[in-house]
Amino acid sequence: MNMHHFKLYDFDGGIHPEQNKSQSTQLPITTAKIPQRLILPIAQHIGAPGNPAVKPGDKVLKGQIIAKGEDFVSCNLHAPTSGIVGVIEDREVPHQSGMSATCIEIITDGKDTWIDHQGLDNYLESDAASLIDCIAQAGISGMGGAGFPTHVKASIPASKINTLIINAAECEPYITSDDLLMREYAMDIIKGIEILQRILLPEQCYIGIEDNKPQAIEALQIALKENLDDTHNIHVVVIPTKYPSGGEKQLIQILTGKEVPVAGIPADIGIVCQNVGTVHAIYQAVALGIPLISRITTITGDAVSSPQNYQVLLGTPVTDVLSQANAQPNKVKRLIMGGPMMGFTIASADTPITKTSNCIIAASDQELPDPAMEQACIRCGMCTQACPAQLLPQQLYWFAKSSNLEQAQAHNISDCIECGACSYVCPSNIPLVQYYRFAKGEIKQAKSDKKSSEQAKLRFDIRNARLDRETAEKDAKRKARAEAAAKKQAAKKAAPPATPASGDATAEPSVDTEVLKQKVLAAQTRVDKARERLAMAQEQNLETADALELGLNKQIDKLTAAQKSLEEAKS
Amino acid sequence: MNLLNISSPHATRSGNTGNVMLTVLLALIPGIITLSYFFGPGHLIQICIASATAIGCEALVLHLRKKPIGFYLKDYSALLTAVLLAISLPPYAPYWVTMVATLFAIVIAKHLYGGLGQNPFNPAMVGFALVLVSFPVEMTTSWSAPSALLENGIGVAQALEIIFSSRETIDAITMATPLDLYKNQVEIATASEIYQNPLFNGPNQEASIALGWQWVNVAFLLGGAFLLWKKIFTWHVPVSLLLSLSLLSIFIGWDSDSYVPISLHLFAGATMLGAFFIATDPVTASTTPLGKLIYGAGIGVLIYIIRTWGSYPDAVAFAVLLMNFAAPLIDQYSQPRTYGHKKAVRGLAKKD
Amino acid sequence: MSLILISIFALVALAILFGAILGFAAVRFKVEGNPIVDQLDALLPQTQCGQCSYPGCRPYAQAISEGNEKINKCPPGGESTIAAIADLLGVDPEPLDAEHGEEKDVTLVAVIREDECIGCTKCIQACPVDAILGAAKQMHTVISDECTGCDLCVEPCPVDCIDMIPVGTTMQSWHWPKPAAAQMIATDKVQTI
Numbered sequence A: 001m002n003m004h005h006f007k008l009y010d011f012d013g014g015i016h017p018e019q020n021k022s023q024s025t026q027l028p029i030t031t032a033k034i035p036q037r038l039i040l041p042i043a044q045h046i047g048a049p050g051n052p053a054v055k056p057g058d059k060v061l062k063g064q065i066i067a068k069g070e071d072f073v074s075c076n077l078h079a080p081t082s083g084i085v086g087v088i089e090d091r092e093v094p095h096q097s098g099m100s101a102t103c104i105e106i107i108t109d110g111k112d113t114w115i116d117h118q119g120l121d122n123y124l125e126s127d128a129a130s131l132i133d134c135i136a137q138a139g140i141s142g143m144g145g146a147g148f149p150t151h152v153k154a155s156i157p158a159s160k161i162n163t164l165i166i167n168a169a170e171c172e173p174y175i176t177s178d179d180l181l182m183r184e185y186a187m188d189i190i191k192g193i194e195i196l197q198r199i200l201l202p203e204q205c206y207i208g209i210e211d212n213k214p215q216a217i218e219a220l221q222i223a224l225k226e227n228l229d230d231t232h233n234i235h236v237v238v239i240p241t242k243y244p245s246g247g248e249k250q251l252i253q254i255l256t257g258k259e260v261p262v263a264g265i266p267a268d269i270g271i272v273c274q275n276v277g278t279v280h281a282i283y284q285a286v287a288l289g290i291p292l293i294s295r296i297t298t299i300t301g302d303a304v305s306s307p308q309n310y311q312v313l314l315g316t317p318v319t320d321v322l323s324q325a326n327a328q329p330n331k332v333k334r335l336i337m338g339g340p341m342m343g344f345t346i347a348s349a350d351t352p353i354t355k356t357s358n359c360i361i362a363a364s365d366q367e368l369p370d371p372a373m374e375q376a377c378i379r380c381g382m383c384t385q386a387c388p389a390q391l392l393p394q395q396l397y398w399f400a401k402s403s404n405l406e407q408a409q410a411h412n413i414s415d416c417i418e419c420g421a422c423s424y425v426c427p428s429n430i431p432l433v434q435y436y437r438f439a440k441g442e443i444k445q446a447k448s449d450k451k452s453s454e455q456a457k458l459r460f461d462i463r464n465a466r467l468d469r470e471t472a473e474k475d476a477k478r479k480a481r482a483e484a485a486a487k488k489q490a491a492k493k494a495a496p497p498a499t500p501a502s503g504d505a506t507a508e509p510s511v512d513t514e515v516l517k518q519k520v521l522a523a524q525t526r527v528d529k530a531r532e533r534l535a536m537a538q539e540q541n542l543e544t545a546d547a548l549e550l551g552l553n554k555q556i557d558k559l560t561a562a563q564k565s566l567e568e569a570k571s
Numbered sequence B: 001m002n003l004l005n006i007s008s009p010h011a012t013r014s015g016n017t018g019n020v021m022l023t024v025l026l027a028l029i030p031g032i033i034t035l036s037y038f039f040g041p042g043h044l045i046q047i048c049i050a051s052a053t054a055i056g057c058e059a060l061v062l063h064l065r066k067k068p069i070g071f072y073l074k075d076y077s078a079l080l081t082a083v084l085l086a087i088s089l090p091p092y093a094p095y096w097v098t099m100v101a102t103l104f105a106i107v108i109a110k111h112l113y114g115g116l117g118q119n120p121f122n123p124a125m126v127g128f129a130l131v132l133v134s135f136p137v138e139m140t141t142s143w144s145a146p147s148a149l150l151e152n153g154i155g156v157a158q159a160l161e162i163i164f165s166s167r168e169t170i171d172a173i174t175m176a177t178p179l180d181l182y183k184n185q186v187e188i189a190t191a192s193e194i195y196q197n198p199l200f201n202g203p204n205q206e207a208s209i210a211l212g213w214q215w216v217n218v219a220f221l222l223g224g225a226f227l228l229w230k231k232i233f234t235w236h237v238p239v240s241l242l243l244s245l246s247l248l249s250i251f252i253g254w255d256s257d258s259y260v261p262i263s264l265h266l267f268a269g270a271t272m273l274g275a276f277f278i279a280t281d282p283v284t285a286s287t288t289p290l291g292k293l294i295y296g297a298g299i300g301v302l303i304y305i306i307r308t309w310g311s312y313p314d315a316v317a318f319a320v321l322l323m324n325f326a327a328p329l330i331d332q333y334s335q336p337r338t339y340g341h342k343k344a345v346r347g348l349a350k351k352d
Numbered sequence C: 001m002s003l004i005l006i007s008i009f010a011l012v013a014l015a016i017l018f019g020a021i022l023g024f025a026a027v028r029f030k031v032e033g034n035p036i037v038d039q040l041d042a043l044l045p046q047t048q049c050g051q052c053s054y055p056g057c058r059p060y061a062q063a064i065s066e067g068n069e070k071i072n073k074c075p076p077g078g079e080s081t082i083a084a085i086a087d088l089l090g091v092d093p094e095p096l097d098a099e100h101g102e103e104k105d106v107t108l109v110a111v112i113r114e115d116e117c118i119g120c121t122k123c124i125q126a127c128p129v130d131a132i133l134g135a136a137k138q139m140h141t142v143i144s145d146e147c148t149g150c151d152l153c154v155e156p157c158p159v160d161c162i163d164m165i166p167v168g169t170t171m172q173s174w175h176w177p178k179p180a181a182a183q184m185i186a187t188d189k190v191q192t193i
């Protein structure tokens, strides 16, 4: 079954950057030490951030929920070890912007005491709903990089899915966390796949893996043979090494020859894609009841003396793991979270490891020197050759550079996956991807501006309509009153000695006086209130006193006016 | 730690624009050597004149545009333009022709349009076309005969003298190019009669296509193949250019008694130089894969038309310039289909 | 003689041919559009601030479309709006008329210092987009998502409790800036540890 030969497809473009993977595969996965403090951002996934479920000072146990994902597209967060909740405040989080966001700090107690936990018994006989619930409870989100909540992906109706793809390509240079995970936990991964199959009922399942990971391939194949009988439909598909074969869209194209339609998701063509790391987390959650509280992270780069993969508790500051891998701080020039093609630099080593941090590269100056100065684009077309999305990167570059957002959109800039292949090959050292990110950001901004300006226009129109209506109503009332008055006048003239107690005409003024009386009363209270407030302000010497005095005078004026009109009405 | 904060990708292939230009220059070397071997040192001298002029002009313009001179000179694009221009010009054209052409190429055709990457027309060909229409006499009478046909060959001293001062001895060494000769004679003579001319088969009548020229073309072809292998450009432009030129000369010019035969079209003029080094100039060519095919084919067709029915002896320069005009339009209508899209975008975005 | 005739004939034929092509193209590719007022209105920022001296964006659009108004009077829209209008109308863009105000480069939103609000409802009456909530004698608040930052509520407030606060960049709205013209050597270095 494993020897089954597969027709592979190819995707356009792609590059072959230097692998730099062997540095970190020499040693097995090691468990990193529990740091003194864990910093846990409440948003480590795509979607709504979790709501903190603990207060500073609370004691927490390992595996206890500390932030609850209340929306459907959101994730729970658990305490990675036991300890006491420190502060809950904004801290620097792993994000390209280098900004801060809410984090829960846990001061660890070193005892690592578990909360009660257990997996589902006989999980392969459980129904899909309880499996999905179990995944949701465990707070699992995509561990390959994007961090999309896994239970949401798993909730796609099984009837729509015919293929499950496990992304084990790990095409970015330097990163080996999936590789080592497969070498050491192949059996668990296969079991995790079985759980997903139980939920999604796919006709077939492909594990897409690049041919630069022979040990992982072998481990998977052995695990398959030992674990399952011959009727299984899980295929380990070895694909050629080419970046970005691990991009979801590209992997789907390689394995099935199909393309995810624009603005669509893989489920539109019957496919669900999951990363191997995620599959392993699913197994741990469902079979063992272990929520997502740690992950495998590659610590590598020239500035690290003993690069290797660590099992790290979420929230561990990067600096803690770096020092375990013997990093030389003065050699570090660039600290990258993720791979060298799509990862982002972090501005501080205190930034914590999160659910999506698959790799930390502490790069020296020789390794990743400062970017060379941007030269003029010579339209050489090397970027077009490299682009896996069949875009025209250089056209996009010209449009982005001149802020011609309209044309950039027309040339499908939104389909750029920001893989960086174009920047990699560009002989003029143009930071193409940054140009695209800039243009995409501007486009997004423009769209939201447009939306709010439309909204403002709408509200403006509604308000105007309301004002018009109000004036119209007032006019109508005034007219009615004038007419009534005229009638009364006429009636008076017609019957000068009329008896005051008869007819509607006489009731009118009494209503009027009622209203006016009310008004006087209201004005009186307002004056009183204003006096009070003024007195208070004067007592406290507030700057507002002057304004309040002015206000009081106005109120008094109004009161006198009201009283006057009442007198007039009465007489 | 002093950390750098920049956008991904962090890894890039080493190299810069200068490397690309130098690789192209490297690929020109076999062609230049063959040219000098068969036609004397004229081209070498022209290369020196053109390069010096180009670098001088480039530096001056950069200075005027207040740009860092060293940084931009190191992209070697001016040097490449100069060399391409020099080997396109007749080897014994007077020095001032070369200088005017280079000056025009660098200052007008390149920098006035915004510098490297912005120029819509191939600068070398603009310079070439300018001098061709301005100084037709110098341009058509300065082609030398293959040195094998001259008694003493052409010495460096003689070449320098012809280029820089007196043109008295020039008649002794010049001769029409084989393409020109064939075209002029085919109206009055048959193919076999024309082939009697030593320009084609040398003094000893050994079998060949066009004395000297054929090897020059082979050398440029090899250089081009090297660049293809180095992935400096893609196969689209040269292949479609040569293909369309060959097809036309097969279908229209099958009768070598009345038209120039395919062998001469491909191996007697500036065809290989044009196909691999001039039409492929990325700045002025079409940039989409389909567009490159159309662009190359267009040049091939124009070369054939101008060579056959036009009055200029060779046609690469005009064909390339004409297609330069069309390149932006071709680009708009030949965009590839993006991943996930049902069909490709054509033309400019509509304004809403 | 015949040569001249032939030339003339050829030229006329060409003229007719190209004329026909152009005419066809004009019909074939004709852009059906909204009335010009709508198009202009869509380009204006809809801040409704009245800085243009019209009571809102649409009246200004109306005035422009009637041809008796300059296009450079909208400070919130700034240069980009002027350029867009100039493009639409096929006229030359002009610099912003400073008389009407200056373009701000940060977006502002009004915030009421709620403990100082006396509930006078003056700001509600001033707000062109009904972005302020409140009733008489009750504390008022600005719905910041709806506020266009037009400034109109600040002046009428008798106790000066409304501030215009710049809207900061959030992690969601942040994006990479355009690379500097020649990103010499990256200077964006952050000091840590």
Ligand code: SF4
Binding pocket: A376, A377, A378, A379, A380, A381, A382, A383, A384, A393, A394, A397, A422, A425, A426, A427, A428, A429, A430, A432
């Ligand atoms: S690779 Fe760079 S220089 Fe070449 S066309 Fe693309 S952007 Fe321009």
Ligand code: SF4
Binding pocket: A386, A387, A388, A389, A390, A391, A392, A393, A415, A416, A417, A418, A419, A420, A421, A422, A423, A432, A433, A436
């Ligand atoms: S970053 Fe975008 S444009 Fe560049 S190669 Fe990748 S998908 Fe293509």
Ligand code: SF4
Binding pocket: C044, C045, C046, C047, C048, C049, C050, C051, C052, C053, C054, C055, C056, C057, C058, C060, C073, C074, C075, C076, C077
């Ligand atoms: S100045 Fe601009 S934003 Fe303000 S009302 Fe006039 S058109 Fe609208």
Ligand code: SF4
Binding pocket: C109, C110, C126, C127, C128, C129, C130, C131, C132, C142, C146, C147, C148, C149, C150, C151, C152, C153, C154
């Ligand atoms: S709240 Fe104030 S600033 Fe905001 S839209 Fe209303 S009036 Fe303008």
